[in-house]
Amino acid sequence: RAAAGDGCAGSFTLSMERIRELTDLAELEATYGRLCEKEKEVEGELETLLEQQGTVESKMIALHRMGPNLQLIEGDAKQLAGMITFTCNLAENVSSKVRQLDLAKNRLYQAIQRADDILDLKFCTDGVQTALRNEDYEQAAAHVHRYLCLDKSVIELSRQGKEGSIIDANLKLLQEAEQRLKTIVTEKFDVATKQGDLPQVERFFKIFPLLGLHEEGLSKLSEYLCKQVMVLLGIDREENTTWFLPAGVARIVETHQPIVETYYGLGRLYTLIKYLQVECDRQVEKVVDKFIQQRDYHRQVIKAMVLFVCSACRELDPILTEVALMNARSELYLRFIKRRIISDFEVGDSMASEEVKQEHQKCLDKLLNNCLLSRTMKELIGYYITMEEYFMRETVNKAVAMDTCEKGQLTSSMVDDVFYIVKKCIGRALSSSSIDCLCAMINHSTTELESDFREVLCNKLKMGFPATTFQDFQRGVTSAVNIMHSSLQQGKFDTKGIESTNEAKQSFLVTLNNVEVCSENIMTLKKTLESDCTKLLSQGFGSEQAQAKIDSCLSDLVAVSSKFRDLLQEGLNELTTSAVKPQVKPWINLFLSVSHNVEEEEFNDYEANDPWVQQFILNLEQQMAEFKSGLSPVIYDSLTSLMTSLIAIELEKVVFKSTFSRLGGLQFDKELRSLIAYLTTVTTWTIRDKFARLSQMATILNLERVTEILDYWGPNSGPLTWRLTPAEVRQVLALRIDFRSDDIKRLRL
Amino acid sequence: MSMEDYDFLFKIVLIGNAGVGKTCLVRRFTQGLFPPGQGATIGVDFMIKTVEINGEKVKLQIWDTAGQERFRSITQSYYRSANALILTYDITCEESFRCLPEWLREIEQYASNKVITVLVGNKIDLVEKREVSQQRAEEFSMAQDMYYLETSAKESDNVEKLFLDLACRLISEARQNTLVNNVASPLPGEGKNIGYLTCCNFN
Numbered sequence: 001r002a003a004a005g006d007g008c009a010g011s012f013t014l015s016m017e018r019i020r021e022l023t024d025l026a027e028l029e030a031t032y033g034r035l036c037e038k039e040k041e042v043e044g045e046l047e048t049l050l051e052q053q054g055t056v057e058s059k060m061i062a063l064h065r066m067g068p069n070l071q072l073i074e075g076d077a078k079q080l081a082g083m084i085t086f087t088c089n090l091a092e093n094v095s096s097k098v099r100q101l102d103l104a105k106n107r108l109y110q111a112i113q114r115a116d117d118i119l120d121l122k123f124c125t126d127g128v129q130t131a132l133r134n135e136d137y138e139q140a141a142a143h144v145h146r147y148l149c150l151d152k153s154v155i156e157l158s159r160q161g162k163e164g165s166i167i168d169a170n171l172k173l174l175q176e177a178e179q180r181l182k183t184i185v186t187e188k189f190d191v192a193t194k195q196g197d198l199p200q201v202e203r204f205f206k207i208f209p210l211l212g213l214h215e216e217g218l219s220k221l222s223e224y225l226c227k228q229v230m231v232l233l234g235i236d237r238e239e240n241t242t243w244f245l246p247a248g249v250a251r252i253v254e255t256h257q258p259i260v261e262t263y264y265g266l267g268r269l270y271t272l273i274k275y276l277q278v279e280c281d282r283q284v285e286k287v288v289d290k291f292i293q294q295r296d297y298h299r300q301v302i303k304a305m306v307l308f309v310c311s312a313c314r315e316l317d318p319i320l321t322e323v324a325l326m327n328a329r330s331e332l333y334l335r336f337i338k339r340r341i342i343s344d345f346e347v348g349d350s351m352a353s354e355e356v357k358q359e360h361q362k363c364l365d366k367l368l369n370n371c372l373l374s375r376t377m378k379e380l381i382g383y384y385i386t387m388e389e390y391f392m393r394e395t396v397n398k399a400v401a402m403d404t405c406e407k408g409q410l411t412s413s414m415v416d417d418v419f420y421i422v423k424k425c426i427g428r429a430l431s432s433s434s435i436d437c438l439c440a441m442i443n444h445s446t447t448e449l450e451s452d453f454r455e456v457l458c459n460k461l462k463m464g465f466p467a468t469t470f471q472d473f474q475r476g477v478t479s480a481v482n483i484m485h486s487s488l489q490q491g492k493f494d495t496k497g498i499e500s501t502n503e504a505k506q507s508f509l510v511t512l513n514n515v516e517v518c519s520e521n522i523m524t525l526k527k528t529l530e531s532d533c534t535k536l537l538s539q540g541f542g543s544e545q546a547q548a549k550i551d552s553c554l555s556d557l558v559a560v561s562s563k564f565r566d567l568l569q570e571g572l573n574e575l576t577t578s579a580v581k582p583q584v585k586p587w588i589n590l591f592l593s594v595s596h597n598v599e600e601e602e603f604n605d606y607e608a609n610d611p612w613v614q615q616f617i618l619n620l621e622q623q624m625a626e627f628k629s630g631l632s633p634v635i636y637d638s639l640t641s642l643m644t645s646l647i648a649i650e651l652e653k654v655v656f657k658s659t660f661s662r663l664g665g666l667q668f669d670k671e672l673r674s675l676i677a678y679l680t681t682v683t684t685w686t687i688r689d690k691f692a693r694l695s696q697m698a699t700i701l702n703l704e705r706v707t708e709i710l711d712y713w714g715p716n717s718g719p720l721t722w723r724l725t726p727a728e729v730r731q732v733l734a735l736r737i738d739f740r741s742d743d744i745k746r747l748r749l
Numbered sequence: 750m751s752m753e754d755y756d757f758l759f760k761i762v763l764i765g766n767a768g769v770g771k772t773c774l775v776r777r778f779t780q781g782l783f784p785p786g787q788g789a790t791i792g793v794d795f796m797i798k799t800v801e802i803n804g805e806k807v808k809l810q811i812w813d814t815a816g817q818e819r820f821r822s823i824t825q826s827y828y829r830s831a832n833a834l835i836l837t838y839d840i841t842c843e844e845s846f847r848c849l850p851e852w853l854r855e856i857e858q859y860a861s862n863k864v865i866t867v868l869v870g871n872k873i874d875l876v877e878k879r880e881v882s883q884q885r886a887e888e889f890s891m892a893q894d895m896y897y898l899e900t901s902a903k904e905s906d907n908v909e910k911l912f913l914d915l916a917c918r919l920i921s922e923a924r925q926n927t928l929v930n931n932v933a934s935p936l937p938g939e940g941k942n943i944g945y946l947t948c949c950n951f952n
Contacts, residue, residue, distance in 0.1 A: 369791060378791070378819055385822040436792030436823045443826035545795045552760075552795065552810060556830045 117150050125170045128177040137185060138203075141210040144178045148212055182211055186220070193224040206263045214264055215271065221260075222275030225252050249280050250336045257340065267348020270341050270360070274367055277337075281372030284330075288376050291326075316391050323384045324432035330377045331433040334368055335540060341367075381437050385429075389444045392425040396448060400456050405506070410513040410632050418453055419521045423528075430532055435546045442529070442553040449522065450560045454567065457518070460511040461571045465579045466501045509630035512571045516635055519564035526558050572635065576642045583623055584643065587616050588650045592657060596664030597737055603663040613671040617678045624682065640683045647679070648690045655697060659737050665701030672698050693723045700724075700732045706743040709733065713749060755799055755808035759919045761912075762827050764852060765837035766845040767816030770871040773902035774837065775813045778912050783903050790815040792823050800916060807916045828859035833867065833915055838886075840870040840899065841878040846886070853893060865922065867896045867915055874901040 022028050124143040131140035185204050192200035201224050208217025228248075253273065260268055345360050368374060399417035406413075422445045429441035533550050594611040595602070624643070628636050660668065672694055679687050688695075703709060709729065712720060724732065726749035733744045763771040772790050776782055779796045794813040799806055812831070814824035828834070836852055838845040849868070856866060868890045870881065883899060890897035896914075900907040 365788070369788070375819075382819045382822045385826070389822075389826075434792075436820075439793070440823045440826040443830065447826075447829050548797070549793070549795045 120146060121150065121170050121174065125173045125177070128174060128181070132177060132180065132184075137181065137188075137207055140177070140181050141185075141207045144174070144181055145210040147174050147178070178211065181207075182213065185211070186216075189220050189224075193220070193227060196227065202259060205259065209264050214268065217264065218260070218268060218271045219275050221256065222272055222279065225256065225276055226279035228252055249276060250333050252276070253337070253340060257344075261344075265348070267345055267360075269344035270363065270367070273337055273341060277367060277371050277373070284373045284376060288380065291322075316387060320384060320388055320391060320428060321431075323380055324428045327377050327381055327384075327432040327434055327437070330373055331541060334374060338364065338368055339540075381432065381434055384432070385437060385440045385444075388425050388429060388441060389448075392421060392441075392444065392448055393452065395421045396453060400453070405510050410510070410630070411517050412510050412514060414456075415514045415517050415521070418449075419518075419525065422449065423525060426525075426529060427532075430529075430536065433536065433541050435536075435541065435543070435549060438533070439549050439553045442550075442557055446553075446557045446560055449518070449557075450563060453518075454560075454563060457511055457515050457564075458567060460507060461515075461567070461574065463504065463508070465508040465575050466504050505626075506630065508571075508575070509627070512568060512575070512635055513630075513632050515564050515568045515571060516632055519561045519568065522557060522561035522564065526554050526561075529554060529557075568635065572638055572642060575639065576646060580623070580639070580643050581646055584620070584646060585650055587619050588647065588654055590616070591651070591654045596658050596660045596667055598661055598664050598667065600663065603667060606667055613674050617675065620678070637684055640679075641685045644679055644683060644685070644687050644690055647675075648694060651675075652694060652697070655694070656731070656735070658735065660701050660735050662702075662704075662736070662738060665698070665703075665736065669698040669702050692721075696720075696722060696724050697732050700729060701736060703733075703736075706733060706739050706747065709747065709749075755806040757805065757807045757916075757920055757923060758810065759807065759832040759916065759923075760810045760812065760827075760830055761833045761835060761915065762812045762814060762824075762831040763835045763837060764814055764824065764855070765816060765835075765869075766839070766842075766848050769816065769837045769839040769842070769845050770902050771816065771835075771837050772813050774835075774869070774871060774900065774908060774911070775811050777902040777905055777908045779811065781905075783905075789817060790820075792820055793827060798912075800913060802913065802916055802920065805920070807920065809912065809916060825855065825859050828856065828864075829861055831860060831864055832919055833865040834860060835867050835869055835911070835915070836895070837869045837871055838881070839872050840881050840886075841872050841875045843880040846870075846881045846889075849889065863922075865896075865915070865918060866893075867898065867911065868893070869911060870897070870899040871902060873899045873906060874904045 019028075019031060022031060124147045127143040128140050131137070131143060185207050189201065189204040191197075192204060201221070205217055205221050208214065208220070253269075253276070256272075257269060260272055341364055345357070345364070349357050349360060396418050399414045399421060402417075403412050403414040405411070426438070426441050426445055429438045432438070533547075537546055537550075591612055598606070620643075624640065627639055631639065655668070658664075672691070676687065676691050676695075679691075699712065700709065710716065712718075713722070713729075722729075729749060730744050730747065733739050733747075734741060763775060765771055767789060772787050772794065773783060775794070775796055776784055776787075779798045790813060792815055796811045796813065797808065798811065799808045801807070812827050814820070814827065834856060836849065836856070838849060840846075856864070860866075868886065870883070870886050873879075886899075887897055896918075898907055898911050898914075900911055902908060
C-alpha cells in the first residue's frame with residue numbers, strides 16, 4: 001500500500017500520457033475506476049488533516065502562555081548554583097582544618113612516643129645498672145633488648161633537642177652497660193662451659209639473642225657441645241673399637257634443638273651444626289688417624305695394591321667390616337643432620353624467597369659434602385673398595401685352590417665357597433650404606449665371576465671328557481706303553497693311568513654341574529640383593545638415582561648367569577661329541593652286520609635271539625648310568641636329549657646303507673619300536689618327534705606292495721605329516737630288494 | 750624394562766680429570782642445560798637418554814664419574830662393562846691434557862678390549878685461554894687410535910654430535926659382532942659374546 005502511495009505522483013503524470021495512449025475501452029474503464037478510487041482516498045486524507053487544525057492551534061496557545069514561567073526558572077537555577085559553590089568552599093575549608101588537626105595529633109603522638117622512649121631509655125639505663133648490680137642478667141638483658149628495639153632515628157632526633165646532653169649521657173651509660181653485659185655473659189658462659197655446668201650454659205645461651213648476638217650464642221653453645229663431644233670421645237677411647245662419635249653428636253643435636261628453636265627461632269639449626277661439625281670433624285680426624293695407625297690400614301692397602309701373597313686376608317676381614325660399619329654410622333649421622341636441617345629450614349624459610357631457599361640448600365649440600373667427616377669417609381671407602389676387591393679375589397683363588405669334591409656330591413666345594421665369598425663381600429659393601437660402594441662391589445663381583453671364575457671352570461671343561469671302551473682301549477695301550485716307558489726310565493711302575501682317567505671324567509661332570517649351579521646361584525644372588533637394596537633405599541639412603549644405578553649394576557650381574565648357561569651348553573656339546581658319539585656310533589654301525597634281507601627261518605631265529613637292539617639298549621643303559629649318577633637331573637636330561645638326536649641321525653644313516661626283505665622291514669620296525677620305548681623311559685622330553693622320520697621309514701619298509709604307499713600319501717595321509725621328501729620315499733622303497741625299481745619310478749608322489 | 754623399549758642398549762662412561770666438564774657435557778646432552786657453578790661429582794652419576802638413529806631406538810646409559818682421585822676405586826669398577834669411554838680433558842688446562850696417558854693406562858688395565866674410546870677436548874668457548882692446540886690433541890689421538898672431538902658444553906657445540914656419532918659407531922660395531930657370532934660357532938671355552946640386544950632379557 002505504501003508503495004502504491006509512493007508511486008502515486010509518478011503514476012499520475014505517467015498515466016496522463018498513458019491515458020492519452022489508451023484506446024481500448026475496457027482499459028479506459030479500468031483506469032478510470034482506479035483514478036476514482038484514488039481521488040476518494042486523497043479526499044479522506046485531506047479531511048483528517050483539516051480535523052487536526054483545532055488541536056494544533058490550542059497547543060500553540062498553551063506554549064505562548066509558558067514563556068514568562070521559563071524566565072523565572074532560569075533565575076532560580078542561577079541562585080542555586082551560587083549556593084552550591086559557597087557550600088563547597090566551606091567544606092574544603094573545614095576539611096583542611098581537620099587535616100591540620102590530624103597532623104597535629106600525629107605529631108603529638110610521636111612526641112609522646114619519643115618522651116616514652118626517652119623515659120624508657122632512662123628507665124633502662126637505671127634498670128640495667130640495678131640489674132647488673134644484682135647480677136640479674138636476664139633483667140639486664142631484657143633492658144638492653146628494649147633499648148635495642150627503640151627507634152634509633154628517634155633517639156638521634158632527641159639528642160639534637162634541648163635535653164640532648166642528658167640523653168647522650170644515658171645512651172652512653174646504656175651502651176657501656178650493653179658492652180659490659182656482653183663481656184659478662186661471654187665470660188660466664190665460658191666459665192660454665194669449662195665447668196660443664198649445663199643449667200648455667202643454658203641460662204646464658206638464652207641471653208645472647210636478647211643482645212642481638214644470635215651467631216655468637218650459637219657459636220658459644222657449639223663450643224660447649226664440642227666439649228661434650230670430647231667427653232663422649234673420652235669414653236670412646238676406652239672402648240677403642242667403637243665408633244659412635246657421630247651418633248653422639250646426633251644425640252647432642254637432638255637434646256639441644258628445642259632450646260635453640262625456642263630462643264633463637266627457626267632456621268638456626270644449620271648455624272649450630274655448622275659450628276658443631278667443625279669440632280666433630282676435628283675429632284673424626286683423630287679417630288680415623290688412630291684407626292689407620294692401629295689397623296695399619298695404609299700398609300694393608302699397599303699390600304692389597306701390590307698383590308702380596310694373601311696371608312693378610314684373615315687380618316683384612318675384620319678391618320673391612322669395621323670400615324663398612326664406620327661408614328654406615330657416618331652415613332646415618334649425615335642423613336640425620338640433613339633431615340633435621342632441611343625440616344628446620346623448611347619452617348624457617350616458609351616465607352622466604354626462592355633465592356634464599358636455594359642459597360640455604362647450597363649451604364647444606366656444601367656442609368654435607370665438604371665436611372671432613374664426609375670427605376674422610378669417602379677416602380676410606382675408596383681404599384675399602386680396593387681392599388674388598390682384593391680380598392674377594394684372593395679368597396676366591398683360595399677357594400678354587402682348595403677345591404674338593406666329596407663322593408656322591410654333584411658339585412664341588414668351590415662353587416658354594418665362591419658364592420659365599422661374593423655374597424659376603426657384597427653384603428659388607430651393602431652394610432656400609434654407601435650406594436656407590438655397593439655398586440662398585442657388584443661390578444667387581446660381576447668381573448670376578450665372569451672373567452676369573454668362569455675362566456677356571458672353562459679351563460676345566462677344556463681338558464675334555466676322556467673317551468672310553470674301544471678308543472679307550474687303544475689309548476690305554478699307547479698310554480700304558482708310555483707309562484711303562486717313562487716308569488722304566490724312572491725305575492718304578494705307575495698304576496695311576498686308569499685312575500686318573502676316572503678322575504678326569506669325574507672332574508668334567510662335576511664342572512658341568514658347577515657351571516649350572518653358578519648360573520642358578522647368580523639369579524638367587526640377584527634376587528636377594530634386590531630385596532636387600534629395597535630395604536636400604538626405603539630407609540632413605542642414597543640419592544634419587546640410587547635405584548637406577550643398582551638396577552643397572554644388577555642387570556650386568558644377571559647377564560653373567562646366561563654366560564654360564566652358554567658355557568654349560570658348550571660343555572654338553574663337548575661331552576656328546578667326545579664321549580657319547582664315539583661309543584654310540586660303533587654300536588649303531590653293528591646294525592649293518594645284521595642282515596635285514598631275511599626269510600622266515602632267520603626272522604624266527606632273530607625272534608628267539610635278538611641280533612642287535614637288545615645289546616644296543618644294554619650298552620646305552622650302561623653308558624648313561626655313569627652320567628646319570630654324575631650329573632644333575634637337569635643336565636642329564638639335556639644330555640639324553642642330545643644323545644637321542646644323535647641316535648636318530650646315525651641310525652638313519654645305517655638304514656640307508658642296508659637292504660631289506662619284507663620280513664627284514666618287519667624286523668626293523670620291531671627294533672625301532674623297542675628302541676623308542678626304551679628311550680621314552682629315560683628322557684622327560686618327547687622323543688616321538690625326533691624319531692618321526694625313522695618311524696616313517698619303518699612304515700615304508702613294511703609295505704606289501706610298492707603302490708600301497710599311496711594309501712598313506714597325499715590326500716590319504718590323514719593325520720600323518722610326512723617328514724620324508726618324495727625322493728627320500730623312493731630311496732627308502734628302493735631299499736626293499738623285492739620292490740622293482742620300475743614300479744618305484746612309476747609312482748606318482 | 751621390556752624389549753620393546755629400545756633396539757640397542759649401550760653403556761657410556763665419561764672419565765677424565767676433575768673439573769674438565771664431564772658433568773656439564775652429560776647435562777647438556779641429557780637435559781639440554783648448562784648448570785653454572787656445578788659442584789664436584791661425588792662417586793658416579795647416572796643418566797639415561799634414548800635417541801633415535803635411522804629409525805632405531807638406542808638407549809644410552811651414561812655414567813658420569815667423579816674426576817677426583819679418592820673416587821677412583823669406585824669409578825674403575827664401571828670400566829669393564831662400558832661399551833664406550835669418553836675421555837675428557839679441558840683445552841684451557843695443560844695439566845688435564847698431560848694426565849691423558851695415565852687415563853689410557855687405566856683404560857688398558859680395567860676396560861674391555863672391545864671398548865671404543867673417544868677423546869674430547871671441552872671448553873672451546875674459552876678460546877682465548879686455550880693451552881692445548883687442536884693439532885697437538887689430534888696428533889695424540891691419532892697415535893692412540895682414538896676418535897677426537899672438541900666440544901663446548903656451554904655453547905652446546907658438538908655435544909649432540911659427540912653422543913650421536915658414538916651411538917652410530919656402537920650400533921655398527923654391535924651389528925658386526927652378532928654377524929661374526931652367527932657365522933662361527935664358538936669353541937668350548939671361548940664363549941660367545943652376549944649380544945647387546947640380549948642384555949635386557951633378564952629383567
